[in-house]
Amino acid sequence: MIKTPLTVNGAEQLRVELHRLKTVERPNVIAAIAEARSHGDLSENAEYDAAKERQGFLEGRIKELEAKLSNAQIIDPRLLDADGRCVFGATVELEDMESSSTVTYQIVGDDEADVKENKISISSPIARALIGKYAGDIAEVQAPGGVREYEVIDVRYE
Numbered sequence: 001m002i003k004t005p006l007t008v009n010g011a012e013q014l015r016v017e018l019h020r021l022k023t024v025e026r027p028n029v030i031a032a033i034a035e036a037r038s039h040g041d042l043s044e045n046a047e048y049d050a051a052k053e054r055q056g057f058l059e060g061r062i063k064e065l066e067a068k069l070s071n072a073q074i075i076d077p078r079l080l081d082a083d084g085r086c087v088f089g090a091t092v093e094l095e096d097m098e099s100s101s102t103v104t105y106q107i108v109g110d111d112e113a114d115v116k117e118n119k120i121s122i123s124s125p126i127a128r129a130l131i132g133k134y135a136g137d138i139a140e141v142q143a144p145g146g147v148r149e150y151e152v153i154d155v156r157y158e
Contacts, residue, residue: 003073005088005122010112011074018065021058029055068111077106080157086130088122091156094130097138097149107131126150 006014029051036048077089086092091106105120107130113121120127129139133152141148 002071004068004071004109006068006072006074006109007089007106007112008074008076010109011069011072014065014069014072014111018062018069021062021065025058026062029058077157082155082157084134084155086133086152086155088131089157091158092130092152093154093156094139094150095153097151102153 032051033048033055036042036045036051039045039047042048075089077091080087080089082090086107088107088109091104093102093104095102103118105118105126107122107127108119110121110123113119113124122128122131125143126139126141129141129150130152133139133155135152135154137152139150139152141150
């Protein structure tokens with residue numbers, strides 16, 4: 001099995017969602033199905049069909065989360081000793097060489113990525129270009145608008 005990297009926070013978010021689905025959503029769907037069944041004829045019962053469809057989606061999501069957590073390699077960025085290198089879990093401060101603007105990203109797993117929170121996926125072009133770089137290095141990123149260059153200002157493990 002291929003292990004999927006996740007940060008400690010990312011794994012906790014998946015566990016919280018899984019717990020909510022199992023303890024809140026699943027009982028609600030079961031109750032909705034029972035309610036729809038009590039209305040009689042199931043062949044023309046839209047409520048029943050909707051509840052069964054919701055149940056199918058819910059069970060699929062539960063299986064997906066369980067699989068992700070069982071195949072996860074959970075990494076705590078604070079415990080990394082990468083000697084100042086950009087690695088999974090690192091927080092990297094970058095300067096765009098063209099605009100001189102700075103931005104800070106944390107390199108995280110695919111499920112945790114959220115650009116609004118400055119978390120980029122390990123499989124994104126920018127993260128792939130940063131892996132292995134040190135402060136002071138230049139990373140060339142193949143973006144849709146062409147090649148962009150970023151200077152690595154700082155690498156932290158937080």
